[in-house]
Amino acid sequence: MGVTGERLPEGRYGRAAEARTDRRLTIVGSVLGVALLALVGWFGYDYVAGQKVSAEMIKFDVVAADRVDVHLEVRKADGAKGYCTVRALAESGAEVGRKEVRFDQAASRVDEVITVRTTESATAAQLLGCVAD
Numbered sequence: 001m002g003v004t005g006e007r008l009p010e011g012r013y014g015r016a017a018e019a020r021t022d023r024r025l026t027i028v029g030s031v032l033g034v035a036l037l038a039l040v041g042w043f044g045y046d047y048v049a050g051q052k053v054s055a056e057m058i059k060f061d062v063v064a065a066d067r068v069d070v071h072l073e074v075r076k077a078d079g080a081k082g083y084c085t086v087r088a089l090a091e092s093g094a095e096v097g098r099k100e101v102r103f104d105q106a107a108s109r110v111d112e113v114i115t116v117r118t119t120e121s122a123t124a125a126q127l128l129g130c131v132a133d
Contacts, residue, residue, distance in 0.1 A: 052132035053082035053103065058111075060125035066118050070125045074103050074110040082132040086114065088122035096120050103130075 058071040068088045076082065081104045088097035097118035103110055116125065 052077045052080040053084070053130040055084045055127060055130045057086070057125065057127040062122055063115070065121045068097065068116045068118060068122045068125050069113050070116060070127075071111070071113045072101070072127065074112070074130065076103065076108060076110075076132070078108050079106055080132055082130055084130040085128040086116055087126050087128060088116045088118045089124040089126060090120055091123045096122050 053076040055072050055074040058073055060070045063069050070086050083100050083102045085100050087095050090096045097116045099116045101114050
C-alpha cells in the first residue's frame with residue numbers, strides 16, 4: 001500500500017480538467033483585456049485627433065463695470081477655422097456677458113485678448129469651448 005512509484009489513476013481527482021479550465025479562462029481574460037485596452041486607446045486617439053481647435057484661457061481682467069478682457073491662447077491645425085465661446089459671470093454665478101470669437105488665421109497658434117461686454121459687473125470669465133468649422 002503506499003509503494004513509491006505507484007501512480008494514481010489519471011483523471012480520478014479532476015486536476016487535469018481544472019488545469020484546462022484555468023488555462024482557458026486565463027487566455028480568454030487576456031484576450032478580452034487586450035481588446036478593451038485597444039478600444040480605449042482608439043477612442044482616446046479619435047477624441048484627441050478629432051479636435052481641430054482647442055484653447056486655453058490664460059487670464060482675465062475686469063476692466064470696467066461693463067467690460068472684461070480675456071486672454072486666450074488658441075491651438076489649431078494649420079488652416080483650420082473655428083470659433084471659441086467665452087462668457088462673463090457675476091458674483092452670483094449668473095451669466096452677464098457672452099461672446100463668440102472666430103479664429104480664421106492660418107497660424108496654428110493664436111494669442112489674442114478679447115473684450116466681453118457685460119450687462120453688470122463681472123467677477124469671473126469662463127471659456128466654454130471651441131468648435132471647428
